[in-house]
Amino acid sequence: MSVKITKRSEDYAKWYTDVVQKAELADYGPVKGTMVIRPYGYALWENIKNIADQMFRDSGHVNAYFPMFIPESYMKKEAEHVAGFAPECAVVTHGGGKKLDEPLYIRPTSETIIWSMYKKWINSYRDLPLLINQWVNVVRWEMRTRLFLRTTEFLWQEGHTAHATAEEAEEETRKIIEIYRVLAEDYMAMPVIVGKKTDAEKFAGAVHTYCIEAMMGDKKALQSGTSHNLGQNFAKAFDVTYLNKENKLEYVYATSWGVSTRLVGGVIMTHGDDKGLILPPKIAPYQMVIIPIWRNGEQKAFLTERISKIRQQLESEHIRYLVDDNEQTSAGWKFNQWEMKGVPLRLEIGPRDLEKKQGILARRDTGEKLFVSIENIHTAATDLLVDIQNNLYRLALDFMKQNTYEVENYKDFKKIIEEGGFVKVFWAGDGKMEADIQEETRATIRCIPFDQKESGKCFYTGKATNTYVIFGKSY
């Protein structure tokens, strides 16, 4: 397959699809809007998943599995929820060759089925908190789809917790959005703004929604994770009460939260360049590719033997590596191929290098090449991987800062939104004004950042306020 990909400056959307397909991350499935996650893309997803899963466990959560079929009647129990989700559901009407008595919705998210079970399991304060997560597929019928970012079926985790008090539920909601921030920033090297959604943008059925928002290479926002405080909405809809310590019946408080395969799209668009993917070392399927260069059998035997020692050293440092000794492709072709696939480090090594007892380490992020003594390749690589991880984060953070603008009036606002970027503005408007702005500019309030210290004048209404928000176009 050709490694030629469209330039980002020519057509960003096309660049994205080229990278996803040519790096063999994913492919379109036969049903419109569905996606096949290919082994390389799935390995990337598994790395992200394993990190998140460990953080959930460390904070006391356990995994489980709930059925994907939701009876139509269950979907309808929470009014806002059904209004938000039912229109985009896939519906099973036949099973085992017969028409079903009641249509089954394929989960677009699992609040309804999970709360129907929590009703059975929760009786007293001793059963709380209940902290359950599941890693599953969900379906939302989408008209305009894009690989990883918006597909009819996607993979995600959804946490669903039950608590005795409003305070505990709020604490959980915030704990999780912090876990998501750490996942994005410390592992995916993807800086995010953490904040609260406006009522217009919150989850259907939530009291409020917290989110992490990242800036992609085209200056659009990617909502990358959400954590919802559901109050007692689902407990009331499914009649889930518990006996408190005073022996009084109370409704349970709930949260739900999720991140999805969309994160893979975030990695691609945060770090990728015109050569293809650039993967942060902490989540890269391979952190280093070794490309031996030989011209004859004698050189090959010699190199293979030396490389086996390097392999042992890399393993002792827990570096994930791959040796590409395919004899049917040239070294140049391999360089391009693995750059396109975003492997953070490349080790080139040939007979002349071996004479000098050295190898060449090439960084994917900067293109820099370093001559490193054979004995030190593993330690040099370990240091470089840390440096690449940090550098990718710093670059992305600088990019986000450079493309975040403060404006004081709607005219300037429209200019920035037109050109691309986040707009940070004081805001005292209402939902109607939010909708008007979206109608005219396609920009939405991505979030009300947690970090609120200043006060000023609303760019739209002119009112004094101590709230600022981030506007942007989004995926």
Next chain:
Amino acid sequence: MSVKITKRSEDYAKWYTDVVQKAELADYGPVKGTMVIRPYGYALWENIKNIADQMFRDSGHVNAYFPMFIPESYMKKEAEHVAGFAPECAVVTHGGGKKLDEPLYIRPTSETIIWSMYKKWINSYRDLPLLINQWVNVVRWEMRTRLFLRTTEFLWQEGHTAHATAEEAEEETRKIIEIYRVLAEDYMAMPVIVGKKTDAEKFAGAVHTYCIEAMMGDKKALQSGTSHNLGQNFAKAFDVTYLNKENKLEYVYATSWGVSTRLVGGVIMTHGDDKGLILPPKIAPYQMVIIPIWRNGEQKAFLTERISKIRQQLESEHIRYLVDDNEQTSAGWKFNQWEMKGVPLRLEIGPRDLEKKQGILARRDTGEKLFVSIENIHTAATDLLVDIQNNLYRLALDFMKQNTYEVENYKDFKKIIEEGGFVKVFWAGDGKMEADIQEETRATIRCIPFDQKESGKCFYTGKATNTYVIFGKSY
């Protein structure tokens, strides 16, 4: 919740359901035939899954994800396959509020969708072998369901491989059934008979099917894993060819193979007793439960401090343990509860034990209690866990041997089948006779074991043959 469970001798099916529900492994979902896998059951499944996943990786397989929606037209491309699976499919007819042009089947297994993608990805011998696995949910509409053993939706892994030659496909099919044998015997302590299915029992679309068959506590068989050599059937149905080294187009050879959450049912019914679950240490979510016994605050403080040292020692030995210091339940209740949940080892420790610098280790498999010096608990536990694992396997193997009978005529055959057990017989019959026997006795040929050395007279036809088979009733 009461820990009272039905005795196996009273009602084996009821015993099974009691154990599943009271040990909180699983619960019924709201849609008939669906199952909720609760955290304790899911942890058990994850342990089995992780072991299998590592074995697949070690033998060169990679994970991926294919969409669950299969267009109706794809299902119909392989004639035997559609005949076998279409009648038990769930069908999506509506999406996004509209009737779909073409109904979508929810995967009952993914050969059709995967081979439609392999057609895009496979061009030359360089693309082979392709060794892909996925861990997913599948749906088969079942009339009679039972938790873990037969549910409308279940979790499984399905491997789908593509090869250049018939020999390689056969080698893969056998390699996988051997991995399944190791998984069952060495990790789940569940002895199995490895063999080939008769044509009547093979997978719809396969050339032949290999299987592992285990004996449950009620002497019925559980088909626990299958590996199919698909020949060129799916390659021809989906027109998947490759250019061989001689530059000639050839159809690709295929295999597929899977194990499912049914394995959890196998663990329960292989080892469980009237007190509940007995879990093999290698897959138990907790290998040891520590139950401290105190009567006052002073004792509690002292015990907690000593236990923190024991915890460190257990961690150094990588023993998965849980401390149950819940003050709202009695020690006796805890003993019953954790026996019911099948934890292999229990450590009881109270102030008087501490005076003597000892604790009591109780084995779940034999009920045996051992006084062990505080300093040696971790090493004693490590040894005991190995012994319990081995003992469970040996007990199950003895049980299977004791309940496997050789018979020479149909009259004796019927008697054994009636009483329960496997029947090992020489067999020279055909598919029609197999169906007749099933009709009359409900027993089927579980497999034609790999291990064939003897010859004798067919119990049914009287013909001389060198093939023996295992008959049994099955789940």
